[in-house]
Amino acid sequence: MRSISFLPSLLALFAIFLISSCSDTTAEKEPAVEDAAQTVYASGVIPFFDHWNLILGDGSNAGPAIDFEQKDFFYTTNDGDEDWVVFKAPNAGDTHGTSNNTRTELAQLKKWSPLTDAKLNATLKVMNVSATGDARVAASHSVVVGQIHSADGHENEPLKIFYKKFPGHTKGSVFWHYEINTAGEDNAKRWDFSTTVWGNDFSVVGAEENSYPDEPEEGIALGEEFSYEIEVKDGIMTLKFSSPGHETKSFSKNLIESEYTTKADIPEQTQALFVPIGQDGVERENAYSEEGLFFKLGAYNQTNGKSPEVNRNWCSGAETHGGDVRKQYEDGNYAEVWFKTGSIFVSDDAISNQGYFTKND
The missing domain is CATH 1.20.5 (Single alpha-helices involved in coiled-coils or other helix-helix interfaces)
Incomplete structure (x- = not known):
């Protein structure tokens, strides 16, 4: 019992x-x-990703980045106060289209005439540019953070917004480029004209491979916020740049009537940079008036591993570790840009840009 x-x-x-x-x-x-609930996607930080295809740093087209991340190239982070969208691109890897450079960048799904209305605004901070590169090469240690690109003809770029900082400097430079829409069938003679926003322009380079010019007094540091506003209307491109503690700068450029139609029109800056390497073309009289244009935004790394003997302006001779992305990230050989806000507007006349992706993907 x-x-x-x-x-x-x-x-x-x-x-x-x-x-x-x-x-x-x-x-x-x-x-x-709990981890799944805490995932923050880029499309939740800046709700405009249905306007773009995302090109990744491995050359692939990820399509519209809705609820998407790729930890090597595209993801979100928080700086302790706010969420940011991270775009990251190594010095070398597979590239998109015919470019020699890697990019993690948004490319607009529609194209539009410069005679209609289009706007793009963004607030960002550059967190890294390549640690290596020949200082005599104008593109070394730089990244493009916004563009207007042509979808037609030579597919040239009436706008590229750059950030560039030399090793050892605290402050870097912000400047923008206009690329001529070369007359004729041969685009090999195209060139850019660079305009300073804060700091120096593209033409300020080192005297030797590993020597650097003076640091710009009015420059922008890594991690320092700045904003750009782009508006195209009736053929005129208007730009506005602002940053806390810096003078706001505004510019305008005619996109439908060229000022570079003869050899005599080539500016002194171009004569120093591009003419010595055979890039001395002239622009068609109506510039970009007959071509569809579209916006780009992100991190288009301008530093690569190609020999400066190929092109003294664009081939940096930087460290690439044979294209090994992880090793490039470990020793600073990459570009990284964080975006906090962005907005886009195009008129109802904009049409599909699928032809550009068909040619370049």
Whole structure:
């Protein structure tokens, strides 16, 4: 009879064991559910990704980046106060289209005439530019953070917004480029004209491979916010740049009537940079008036591993570790740009830009 008296106790212990086991299982699953709930996608930070295809730093077209991330190139982070969208591109890897440079960049799904209305605004901070590169090469240590690109003809670029900082400097430069829409069928003689926003322009380079010019007094540091506003209307491109603690700068450029139609029109800056390497073309009289244009935004790394002997302006001779992305990230040979806000507007006359992606993907 005594043995029977242990049965209730045994049953109670078994029940406690079952409850404890279920409780432990639930606790193990909770972190996974919690992690999923905490994922912040870029499309939740800047809700405009249905306007773009995302090109990644491995040359692939990821399409519209809705609820998407790729931890090597495109993801979100928080700086302790706000969420940011991170665009990251190594010095070398697979590239998109015919470019020699890697990019993690948005490319607009529609194209539009410069005679209609289009706007792009963004607030960003550049977090890294390549640690290596020949200082005599104008593109070394720089990244393009916004563009207007042509979808037609030579596919030239009436706007590229650059950030550039030399190693050892605290402050870098922000400047913008206009690329001529070369007359004729040969685009090999195209060139850019660079305009300073804060700091120096593209033409300020080192005297030797590893020597650097003076640091710009009015420059922008890595991690320092700045904003750009681009508007195209009735053939005129208007630009506005602002940053806390810096003078706001505004510019305008005619996109439908060229000022570079003869050799005599080539500016002194171009004569120093591009003419010596055979890039001395002239522009068609109507510039970009007959071509569809579209916006780009992100990190288009301008530093690459190609020999400066190929092109003294664009081939940096930087460290690439044979294209190994992880090794490039480990020793600073990459571009990284964080965006906090962005907005885009185009008129109802804009049409599909699929032809550009068909040619370049």
